[in-house]
Amino acid sequence: MFFILSLKKNLKLTPEYLGKRINKHLANLLNSAVEGSFDTKFGYIVKVLKHEKIGEGKVQDSSGDVLFPLLYKALVFMPYKGEVVDAMVSQVMEVGFTATLGPMSMFVAAQNIAADYYLEPEARPHPRWVNKTDPSKTIQVGGDVRLRIMSVRVNGNEMMGVCEMSEAYLGPITV
Amino acid sequence: MSEIPIKPPQIPNLVIKQITWHVKLNEFIEEGHDLCTLICDVPESSSSLLSQIIHMPVYKTKTFKIKSTASGSLYVLNSAEEAQQTSILCKIRQKTLPNFSIGADSIDKCKHEMEFGGMCAFCGYRSNENEQADIEKLHCGVTGRNLKFNEDLAVALEHKKKQKLLKEKxxxxxxxxxxxxxxxxxxxxxxxxxxxxxxxxxxxxxxxxxxxxxxxxxxxxxxxxxxxxxxxxxxxxxxxxxxxxxxxxxxxxxxxxxxxxxxxxxxxxxxxxxxxxxxxxxxxxxxxxxxxxxxxxxxxxxxxxxxxxxxxxxxxxxxxxxxxxxxxxxxxxxxxxYMQETADVKNILKQIQGNVLLGAKIAFSGMIPIDIQPEMHPLWQAAERYGAICQREVTEETTHLISDGSLTKKFKQAKRMNIPVLHRTWLSLSVSYWYWLPESQFTLENINNLDIRSLLPTSLMRQLSIGSPVPSKSHTSGESESDSDSDLIDSKSDSSSSSNKNMADCAREVNSTSIDSKENKQEKGAVKRANASQIPKPAKKVKFQDNSELKI
The missing domain is CATH 3.40.50.1000 (HAD superfamily/HAD-like)
Known part of the structure; x- marks a missing residue:
């Protein structure tokens, strides 16, 4: 799910930027520092929407850098447990399949795929999962699937999730 | 999810005395797996003489082996008394889809056999750092970087993979x-x-x-x-x-x-x-x-x-x-x-390696610096690894002299004894190709006219010359050159599969059959030695299986 959150970030500015255009520099620096980064608590920061406040800078003793606390509003992507999401299948394997949703890579174990899907390991160009009753429903690389998230974890600069696809209305979708 | 009770043998008035379990609680068992041994008192049939005399049922001790009628995980194991009361030995929870409701309940029962990025792939349980270190998780197959399995599952997957390979040969x-x-x-x-x-x-x-x-x-x-x-x-x-x-x-x-x-x-x-x-x-x-x-x-x-x-x-x-x-x-x-019963590619590899230059006795001249031990030189070691015997001096038995062309004592000796004197390329290339290359092109006189393509089947050469225009050289065999022009049109119109077939036809024997008996090895060595001493010889004597195509 997407959220608009007020976040805080401390930025160090080297003395060469201390001048008339300091606000612009700080804004640019903030955008490049946080957009596309992962926050363990809040999730993936998609975009900075508004710069709310630039706090009072503090000169650092040893280097002469100035540390500014910045308040900003940002669009944040944080999937949560139990959420149903649409994702794109990236790899199909014997033990399940992986899918991507923006910055997040997700895995669905074979046991968590509804029982009426079976694996076609020799299918070309990629193996795929096919529905027994409706063969037009396939899980294949590049296809879209609807999944329910069971767990999410943010490690450093990647976001991973474990999902399931065994309930009604989950599965391949045509957009 | 269904529970299947396993019951004791259906005999009236059965008294269970002792149960010896062969399985543990929560263990996953297959259908037909031995569950337990029962020691029971079974009433003799009432018609027996003794029971008629004493007017009481007579019991006889019997042993039963109980097997599972379903596959799943055991979740109730009864003692003898409990089994007597309930007439149920144990219950098996049939393994169907695990329960995926996200709650503490399912996490307790999941064994976290597969892990994706630090989370259990089945139940989504997030193990913390300390737990991760406890159980070493393994990769198996190309299943993505974050996917890891516990040992049992990895071995099971590996076994499955092996079976599949064996089936497909x-x-x-x-x-x-x-x-x-x-x-x-x-x-x-x-x-x-x-x-x-x-x-x-x-x-x-x-x-x-x-x-x-x-x-x-x-x-x-x-x-x-x-x-x-x-x-x-x-x-x-x-x-x-x-x-x-x-x-x-x-x-x-x-x-x-x-x-x-x-x-x-x-x-x-x-x-x-x-x-x-x-x-x-x-x-x-x-x-x-x-x-x-x-x-x-x-x-x-x-x-x-x-x-x-x-x-x-x-x-x-x-x-x-x-x-x-x-x-x-x-x-x-x-x-x-696939010819051997219990084969291991590592052994086969070793055997073939030792056969590549088997029978060659190689001496070096002007190759190895005087200040190092000849045995330590990479060329020497490579030759020995591939089955050749290296010699410090040129002797009667020497089959090849690898030389840089300087007029050393060994060089003169070899010339006098009619031992082929070869450029080092012969050895290094034979070693890297795992193939005893014919010596004729590698003698010091011919080395400047070396054309390895002449060792390949003609059809393949043509393929190559179409793929990449060959700089015309005087020594390339005339036929293949002149043919390549007319072939151009043919193979372009041909489908690639037919040209591949053509290539396969020309499959040539290298190293001949690899795992020969020892006598064969000796023989082969002898043949090769004989070949080697006939130097210089024309390229057409290269051993090809399919001669019709290749006699140039």
């Missing part, structure tokens, strides 16, 4: 990309037959190794190919598009740097955690495979490299034929593997 072959299957440089190049690709705005030039298609096409029924590279996934994907545009050889079987960040070496463990009896590696660097007996070292493939000596130009770049010879070697190993 295949082995695994792990291939490296850079310098093994192709050569890539940053930037563009004016050289012919290259592919230019653009990755994130940076231009790369790539040349595929000669015979790559031939190699893959001829081995695809014998091997399951994997690509294992230390390049990034993006780069590897681009390369795979060049090598295998229809994904018929490799499919999705690709391991790249992104799959195991932080690892400097390569390890078969990412593919097969325990068993390496069915896998071979073809790589140009042995350093990245510490102590792997499954490794076949391929000579590095250089294409975008101009500072080559005259001899190197004849055996490298455009004229690199390693993959052609490797195809024969790998096909041989595959056949030997």
């Amino acid at each position: 295949k082995l695994l072959l792990v291939l490296d990309l850079d310098h093994t299957l192709l050569h890539t440089i940053k930037g563009s190049s004016a050289k012919p037959n290259i592919h230019q690709i653009n990755i994130d705005g940076i231009v790369f030039s790539t040349r595929l190794r000669p015979h790559l298609d031939f190699f893959l096409e001829n081995l695809k029924d014998k091997y399951e190919f994997f690509v294992y590279t230390k390049g990034s996934r993006k780069y590897a994907h681009q390369m795979m598009k060049l090598i295998d545009p229809h994904k018929e050889y490799f499919g999705e079987r690709l391991i790249s740097q992104d799959d195991e960040p932080g690892e400097s070496g390569k390890s078969l463990k990412i593919l097969l955690p325990k068993d390496n009896t069915m896998v071979l590696i073809l790589d140009d660097t042995h350093e990245v495979w510490p102590d792997s007996p499954n490794l076949v070292i391929a000579d590095r493939f250089w294409y975008f490299y101009d500072e080559l000596s005259d001899i190197d130009k004849k055996i490298m770049g455009e004229n690199d034929h390693l993959l052609y010879f490797m195809k024969d070697l790998l096909a041989n190993i595959h056949d030997s593997f």
Whole structure:
């Protein structure tokens, strides 16, 4: 799910930027520092929407850098447990399949795929999962699937999730 | 989810005295698995004489073996008294889809056998750092970088994989990309037959190794190919598009740097955690495979490299034929593997290696610096590894003298004794091709006219000359040159499959059959020695199986 959150970030500015255009520099620096980064608590920061406040800078003793606390509003992507999401299948394997949703890579174990899907390991160009009753429903690389998230974890600069696809209305979708 | 009770034998008035369980609570059991041994008192049939006399049922002690009628996990194990009261021995929870409601309940029962990025792939349980260290998780197969299994599951998957391979009569072959299957440089190049690709705005030039298609096409029924590279996934994907545009050889079987960040070496463990009896590696660097007996070292493939000596130009770049010879070697190993009952590719590899130059007795002149022990020289060691016997002096038995051409004592001696004096290329190339190359072209007189292509079947040569215009040389055999023009039209109109068939027809025997008896080895050595002493001899005496095509 997407959220608009007020976040805080401390930025160090080297003395060469201390001048008339300091606000612009700080804004640019903030955008490049946080957009596309992962926050363990809040999730993936998609975009900075508004710069709310630039706090009072503090000169650092040893280097002469100035540390500014910045308040900003940002669009944040944080999937949560139990959420149903649409994702794109990236790899199909014997033990399940992986899918991507923006910055997040997700895995669905074979046991968590509804029982009426079976694996076609020799299918070309990629193996795929096919529905027994409706063969037009396939899980294949590049296809879209609807999944329910069971767990999410943010490690450093990647976001991973474990999902399931065994309930009604989950599965391949045509957009 | 259904529970199946296992009941004691249906005999009236049965008294259970003792139950000895062979299984544990929560254990997963298959149908037909031995559950327990029952010791029971069973009433004799009332018609028996004794019971009629004393007017009481007479019991007899009997032992029963109880087997499971369903597969699933055991979750109730009763003692003898409980079983007597409830007449249920145990209950089996049939294994269907696990319960996926996200709550503490399901997490307790899940064994977290598979892990994705630090989370259980079945129940989503997030193990914390300390727990992770407790149980070592293993990779198995190319299943994505974050996926790990516990040992049981990994071994089970590996076993399944092995069974599949045995059924298809295949082995695994792990291939490296850079310098093994192709050569890539940053930037563009004016050289012919290259592919230019653009990755994130940076231009790369790539040349595929000669015979790559031939190699893959001829081995695809014998091997399951994997690509294992230390390049990034993006780069590897681009390369795979060049090598295998229809994904018929490799499919999705690709391991790249992104799959195991932080690892400097390569390890078969990412593919097969325990068993390496069915896998071979073809790589140009042995350093990245510490102590792997499954490794076949391929000579590095250089294409975008101009500072080559005259001899190197004849055996490298455009004229690199390693993959052609490797195809024969790998096909041989595959056949030997499936000829034996309990085979191990590591042993087969060793045997074949020791057979390559078996029977050759090699002396060196002007090759080994005087201040080092000859036995320590890489050439000497390579020759011995491949079955040759190296000698310090030229003797009656010497079959080859490897010389740099300086007029040493050994050189003169060899000339007098009519022992072939060869350029070092003969040895290094025989070793890297795993094939006793015919000596005629490698004598010091002929080395400047060396043309390895004449060792290949004619049809393959034509293929090559179509793929890459051959600089005309006076010594190339006339027929193949003149034919190539008319062939151009033919093979263009032909489908590629027919030309491949043609190539397969010309399959030639290298190393002959690899696992011979000892006598055979001796004989073969003798034959080879005899051949060697007939130097110089024309190229047409090269042993080909299919003579009709090849007599030039």
